Amino acid sequence: MGVGDPLNQFEAFVNAVGSVFDGPVTWFRESVVDKNRPEYYWYHRQFRRVPTIDECYTDDIVCFVEANEQFKRDRMVDNEVLSILRQRHHDCILYEGHDHKEKCASIKEQYDKAAENWFIKYGDLGVYGDVKAAYMKQKHRLLWERRHGPVGTGMKNPME
Known part of the structure; x- marks a missing residue:
């Protein structure tokens, strides 16, 4: 048995039902939302310096x-x-x-x-x-x- 393999039939069924609901949401987030969101490399917001x-x-x-x-x-x-x-x-x-x-x-x-x-x-x-x-x-x-x-x-x- 592998690391991610289910232990019994019930766990396999729960994983299948979970992937039906979670699969499209995960796909949408990874392929649409994350690709269109700019990456922020800093914890805080950085403002450009303006003239004094x-x-x-x-x-x-x-x-x-x-x-x-x-x-x-x-x-x-x-x-x-x-x-x-x-x-x-x-x-x-x-x-x-x-x-x-x-x-x-x-x-x-x-x-x-x-x-x-x-x-x-x-x-x-x-x-x-x-x-x-x-x-x-x-x-x-x-x-x-x-x-x-x-x-x-x-x-x-x-x-x-």
């Missing part, structure tokens, strides 16, 4: 909306990256115990740098912050740094 807000014309509303949606997706990704880094640091603290200050220093440094970069880009925008507000924040920060030096270092001496 500084590349949009002032009267191009569609470009503004696309840039805003791209900004929201980027913010969600950055939030998740920050969340993963925070969780890694927390797990390291729990695992290392009293030695966590030495052994988790590199993870904390990565988290602190990522949190600083996140705050530079998204901080103080609020819940309803959009791409235009973030762009204006970036512009104001660059102007401040040009006039007064890097943020957090104090103002330049006016005599220099």
Whole structure:
């Protein structure tokens, strides 16, 4: 007896009745549905990158909306990256115990740098912050740094 052979006449009958109902459905799925369905190689949906807000014309509303949606997706990704880094640091603290200050220093440094970069880009925008507000924040920060030096270092001496 082979591997797929029925053990008795009843099992052979059940398999025959099952193939009567299942056969056409399986054939239709394999020959029609699967051949016409595009293959997705990624688990999540991938969006094409759209022009950023500084590349949009002032009267191009569609470009503004696309840039805003791209900004929201980027913010969600950055939030998740920050969340993963925070969780890694927390797990390291729990695992290392009293030695966590030495052994988790590199993870904390990565988290602190990522949190600083996140705050530079998204901080103080609020819940309803959009791409235009973030762009204006970036512009104001660059102007401040040009006039007064890097943020957090104090103002330049006016005599220099």
